[in-house]
Amino acid sequence: MKNITYRPSSVREILIEMKNTSDLMVDLAYAALMLENTEIAQRVHELERRMDDLMYRIRIMAAVAARNVNEAKKITGILQVASAAEAISNATGDMVDLILRGMEIHPVIREAIRCADEKIAVVGVQRGAMLTGKKFHELRLPSTIGVWALAAKRGKSWVVPPTRDTDVRAGDMLVVRGPSDGIGILCRMAGAHRKEEPIKGTLPLIQDSLSHMRDLTDAIVDLAYSSILLGSREVAEEVRGLEEEFDKLNYKLWLETLKAAKRERNIAQLNSVLQVVKCMEKISDAADSIVDVVLRGVEIHPVFARALSETDEQVTHVDVSKRSPLAGKTLGELNLWVAAGAYILVIKRGEHHIFEPTKDMKLMAGDSLIARGSYYGVQKLKKLAAG
């Protein structure tokens, strides 16, 4: 165990690092499960220890910063978010434990991760491809095609995650996540063929629930952050609603898994499904503890909004103006996730919220969007929305 020594990083800086780390860990954990990769799993474990350290630090700083009851109240909300981020990181740590302990992973998990909305893929960079020789910060993949690089394999060593200054070389294997179309574009940029393994679908019901649950946990966490950012009760209640949906799926999945256990010869493999689901449930519970702050009406310290606008992946609030080219187009036509790397979580129209908007949903002038994306992606969206 490392001793905690004083370092002058503020609550804001620590919170930014905690959110970045927990976001990254979720992606890495799914990538590790899908690829059954111990290097990535190992990295998740390192990050988990880092998160423990950060949790101590943020408590120290918050304790020094609070000088009166009012301030202290606002800071408890921030600590609640920090401990939720830590809980998420612990859940991902449990997920990768399956791999590090050499447990058998059921193929349905891999299939479920591949079927989720946000894809994880491995892209091999070919000689002479347009990606080679460029640094990640020059490529700006998140804001141009909605794709984030999670890990890169060069020769035998891994870079997890690649930094701004990591360059792409021929022969690199990139582990990325993003929308299907975006990954298609990246494959072309890398000169690689996109090979889609056929999904065997041995346990279709389990696969279906599992991939839906993965999408749900992502949505729940993003919405939880936005509920606190906007101080919105409606969004917080939607998180509670989604949570309920998640619990129903959870129940169904356990039943299906137990049913499958009667037929399946390899129970150890099926066990891995339940373990993964258990971790997902911890993630959604963590999100629930975030919205608890909003539902209790705790006013949150302004530093939270500042921190959230400085994270790698941001949740933000954008108004669509009358002159905006977005107005009058459907989400399917705009395909903002690929075009700007901005994923629309909620459309607020007048007094009501449209959660999980579908592709044929038309945007209108006066709409408020809650979106998630990289800094540049969010800026792009803001420009488009302003017209």
Next chain:
Amino acid sequence: MAVYSLRRILWESYPVLVVCAVISLSAGLVLDSQTESIKALPLILMMVPPINGINNNVCSILGARLASALHMGMIEPSFKRQRVLRANTNATWLMSVAVFWFTSAIFFAVALIAGMGVARSVVLMLAFFIASMVAIAATMLCTIGLAFLSFTKGLDPDNVVIPIVTSIGDILGVTCLLIAIKIVIGV
């Protein structure tokens, strides 16, 4: 050591208090070196507690607010593009202008009653006001510097920064007051 043991409290506060004592003593020395002026104008003695008191209080409040903001991350230990820092210093500045105008007006009245004549009373009032403005500006700078230092080094913002700020405020207040009176009144 227990958190509230006598030994611990002494151990943590004693060195700081010694430093503060030395700084405040030099403020006394400055005052002592100017006994001639004070004899000529005893009203100076009446001006010392307000200039020091207000200066120190205002800067202690600033110091506490800055410490909170630094630890929260609303302010970074730098002077560039610090919106929250500027808002805090502006507020402190305005607050002290308001309070010192009020005190200056009272000194004007006191001087008038003491029979100094309108012209000399106005000059005395202005001397006090200018001295307090210079003192507060200098003390605020010291406060900001110490707040940054306490954040980067992890020093106790309440038990270290504020006592030192008030001692520095003492010496700056007395010095500015005496210089201003020397220049304006020439005693």
